[in-house]
Amino acid sequence: MRLLAKETAIYGLSSIIGKFLNWLLVPLYTYVLAQQADYGIVTNLYAWTALLLVILTYGMETGFFRFANEQGTNPITVYRTAMASIGTTSLLFALLCWLFRAPIAGWLGYAGHKEFVGLLAIVVAMDAFACIPFAYLRYQKRPIHFAALKLLFVFLNIVLNIFFLVLCPRWQGSALINSWYNPDYGVGYVFVANILATAIQTLCLVPTMVAGGKAERNFSWDLLKRMLKYSLPLLVLGVCGIMNQTIDRILFPFLYPASDAQAQLGIYGACFKVAMVMMMFTQAFRYAYEPFVFAKQKEKNSLLAYADAMKYYVYFSYLILLAMVVYLDLLKYLIAPSYWVGLRVVPVVLWTYIFQGVYFNLSFWYKLTDKTQWGAWFSLIGLVITLVLQIVLVPRYGYMASAASSLVCYFVIMVLSYVVGKRHLVIPYDLRRIAAVTAVCLLLLVMYYVSDGMNTWLRMAAGTGLIAVYLVAVWLLDRKLIPSPSH
Numbered sequence: 001m002r003l004l005a006k007e008t009a010i011y012g013l014s015s016i017i018g019k020f021l022n023w024l025l026v027p028l029y030t031y032v033l034a035q036q037a038d039y040g041i042v043t044n045l046y047a048w049t050a051l052l053l054v055i056l057t058y059g060m061e062t063g064f065f066r067f068a069n070e071q072g073t074n075p076i077t078v079y080r081t082a083m084a085s086i087g088t089t090s091l092l093f094a095l096l097c098w099l100f101r102a103p104i105a106g107w108l109g110y111a112g113h114k115e116f117v118g119l120l121a122i123v124v125a126m127d128a129f130a131c132i133p134f135a136y137l138r139y140q141k142r143p144i145h146f147a148a149l150k151l152l153f154v155f156l157n158i159v160l161n162i163f164f165l166v167l168c169p170r171w172q173g174s175a176l177i178n179s180w181y182n183p184d185y186g187v188g189y190v191f192v193a194n195i196l197a198t199a200i201q202t203l204c205l206v207p208t209m210v211a212g213g214k215a216e217r218n219f220s221w222d223l224l225k226r227m228l229k230y231s232l233p234l235l236v237l238g239v240c241g242i243m244n245q246t247i248d249r250i251l252f253p254f255l256y257p258a259s260d261a262q263a264q265l266g267i268y269g270a271c272f273k274v275a276m277v278m279m280m281f282t283q284a285f286r287y288a289y290e291p292f293v294f295a296k297q298k299e300k301n302s303l304l305a306y307a308d309a310m311k312y313y314v315y316f317s318y319l320i321l322l323a324m325v326v327y328l329d330l331l332k333y334l335i336a337p338s339y340w341v342g343l344r345v346v347p348v349v350l351w352t353y354i355f356q357g358v359y360f361n362l363s364f365w366y367k368l369t370d371k372t373q374w375g376a377w378f379s380l381i382g383l384v385i386t387l388v389l390q391i392v393l394v395p396r397y398g399y400m401a402s403a404a405s406s407l408v409c410y411f412v413i414m415v416l417s418y419v420v421g422k423r424h425l426v427i428p429y430d431l432r433r434i435a436a437v438t439a440v441c442l443l444l445l446v447m448y449y450v451s452d453g454m455n456t457w458l459r460m461a462a463g464t465g466l467i468a469v470y471l472v473a474v475w476l477l478d479r480k481l482i483p484s485p486s487h
Helices: 002-023 025-032 036-057 060-068 075-099 101-108 111-139 143-170 188-204 221-255 261-274 276-296 302-326 328-334 337-362 364-368 373-397 399-421 431-450 456-481
Strands: none
Touching (some): 002 276, 025 261, 036 075, 036 111, 036 221, 036 261, 060 075, 060 111, 060 221, 075 221, 111 143, 111 188, 143 188, 221 373, 221 399, 261 399, 276 302, 276 337, 302 328, 302 337, 302 456, 328 337, 328 456, 337 399, 364 373, 431 456
């Protein structure tokens, strides 16, 4: 647990700092872009890139960890085989998207900006290829190097966004700026900044790409076949999983009938970003937990370690939830006032992230037992739920239905994974403490919402007191009031 906590802290610090700095782009976009529909374009296209990134990595990141830790297999051969596979498919994808960028842009509704498609296709291809070198850094227990490169991208992306969206408009009197800068291009410079930052990060990964010791073979067809057999079910899982996360922002322009669909999507996307603190924590935990699980599986008490990790994840998730709800009246200033109408989605998104994180913890039973087809089934079920709810409810209820569909999806597949997983790998989760802390969290949330109508500052002060009550309750329930389960 100490090792996991240490690596989570390092990954988490970089992830939280990086996500927080990227988070600050949200106020930049909402305050600087000409209209809400412009941010709707950013929300929509980045949802597409998230989906495409999962497709282009096709589960090979997890496959790398699985086979790099396998006895009798050279980790360097695994690393280079995975890189060769991902590199080939990423290059083909970038070329095809560039050749057919005009029809693709027309289908998406951006016929006047086919270069958006070309730029983002190259970004996705580079990100997909980089996922294996980043996985190798995690495998080598080099979180500081990993974090430095991730933060480099964030820093460059922010600086370039500020340069294009804030500084260049002010420097238009300069002959040098006027020679290439187009003030009417607006949101397009968001994507220009992204491709420049991604290219620099990829160049910095070159030493890692060529690193490694000696291997009998740099590439193995037999190993690739085994990796694909293991990873391709994870592709179905990953595609369905990322669609469960992003399909709301992908389908919204097609489903919402009003003429201001892009503007509504911009409001939803901006308010969705306000809840990203929970996602930051979940992602930081994931970066450290995935290699930890596969390395720990050979040890005697590994199942107890997995159970403890779940318990502490839930404790900290609820703390973040309470803090975000209590201080939402301050956090809302991250976005322009014209977007505040959508803040009611924030608690729904926070609960969605919690269920998503618990499901991630539960998912290791089928990864450790090589029954990854179950993950694909769960994700397919979740996708069907999301699609049905989206199609039925979004035309009538707009982005609130988008948020609710994701919440229902992750709750259902979380429960299914737990129920089915008990039959294949019995992990002694401390359900008594988790249930008790959940009850405390829900009670405190109800008490906070009942105080609606109070002065804003008094309400936040009362909410701070409720957070203190939660911390005391967790300490009592975890240490004093509930006896430890016998294992």
